[in-house]
Amino acid sequence: MTLDEMLTDLNKRIGSTPEVPNVNMTTWINQAQRGFCAEHDFDWLEKKVTTSTVADQEDYTLPTDFKNIVEVQIDGSTAKPTPYRYTSHEMRVLESNTNKTFSIFNGVMKMHPAPTSTGLNNLEMWYIKKPVDLSAGSDSPSDDSKASMPEEFHEALVIYAFSVYNTYDEEHDEARALMGSQRSNMPGTYHYIVNLAIRDSEKRKRGQRTKIIQNKRLFGYVHPNRTTSSTTVLGN
Numbered sequence: 001m002t003l004d005e006m007l008t009d010l011n012k013r014i015g016s017t018p019e020v021p022n023v024n025m026t027t028w029i030n031q032a033q034r035g036f037c038a039e040h041d042f043d044w045l046e047k048k049v050t051t052s053t054v055a056d057q058e059d060y061t062l063p064t065d066f067k068n069i070v071e072v073q074i075d076g077s078t079a080k081p082t083p084y085r086y087t088s089h090e091m092r093v094l095e096s097n098t099n100k101t102f103s104i105f106n107g108v109m110k111m112h113p114a115p116t117s118t119g120l121n122n123l124e125m126w127y128i129k130k131p132v133d134l135s136a137g138s139d140s141p142s143d144d145s146k147a148s149m150p151e152e153f154h155e156a157l158v159i160y161a162f163s164v165y166n167t168y169d170e171e172h173d174e175a176r177a178l179m180g181s182q183r184s185n186m187p188g189t190y191h192y193i194v195n196l197a198i199r200d201s202e203k204r205k206r207g208q209r210t211k212i213i214q215n216k217r218l219f220g221y222v223h224p225n226r227t228t229s230s231t232t233v234l235g236n
Contacts, residue, residue, distance in 0.1 A: 001154045003029065004137035009158045014165060025161055030133040032160030032190075033141055036153070037131045039194050041068055042201045044148045047129045050121045058114035060123065062107050070126040072102050074115065081124075084111060150200075156193035163190065 001009070006029055007022050018025070037045060049063055053074060072084040087101040103110045109125070131147035134140070141149035141157065159178050166175035180189025 001151065001158075002138050002140045003134040006154065006158050006161075007137075009155075010161050010165070013158070013162050018165070020165070020168065025165070026134065028161035028164045029157050031164070032157040033131050033134065033147055033149070035160065036149070036156055036194060036197075037147055040198045040201060041070075041128045042149075042197060043204050044150060044201070045128045045131075046070060046126055048124065048126050050124050052121055053115035053117065053119040053123045055116060055118045056114050058111045060109045060111065062104065062109055063127070063129075065129040065132070066107075066127050067130045068128040069102075069104060069109075070128060072109070072111075072123075072125045074124070075119070075122050087112075150197075153193055153197045156190050156197075159188070159190045159193070 003026065007025055010025055010029075011018060045067070047063075047065075051060065069086060072086075073081045074084070075081045082100060084100045084102045087103050099112075101112050103112070115123070129148075131141075131149075132145060134146060139146060140151075141147045141154055142151050163175045163178040166172070166178065178189060180186050180191040182191050182195070184191065185195070186192055
């Protein structure tokens, strides 16, 4: 659904003339999108960027939409790329120079040890992106520039916004019923759809892990999405 379609759906659920303008409802829908995406590291939020290593440079700026790291490797164009293992920023000083690790601090990825040579688009990173708010009526949570959210989960954003409206209208019991809970399995509630999305994402991730094992047996380590990801520059 587009933002306009979600606003139309929300207005129909309200039934009478809404007591708030669409601009407020848009804020609620964006809150719902951010909240939904924060519930889990969904596979559809995964994004890949590449950049070039610089000899003896350990710091690389993270993209502005970075949320959580998934994987980092160098020389993904080869049959056996070099994966880097995550370590916390505080523990990096305990790592030996033979252990290839990276840490993240204040918007910067630190590689340890630093790459020894300058390459060309040979540093690859997969990460979970933060969603971008909807603003234009034609914007959709499915847009790659927004949240890449499958359309079957868009209804949750409308339900969330409807729940907020009911709170605004002092219908608190109705608001709570619309949200449901993480432990309940009541169809038509916000958390019911969130749980469906989590199970759907985890099912695909299990399939990806199987593909990784198969690739490792044949070629060495290869990320399952590496052949379908676009090339951009870290930090852009």
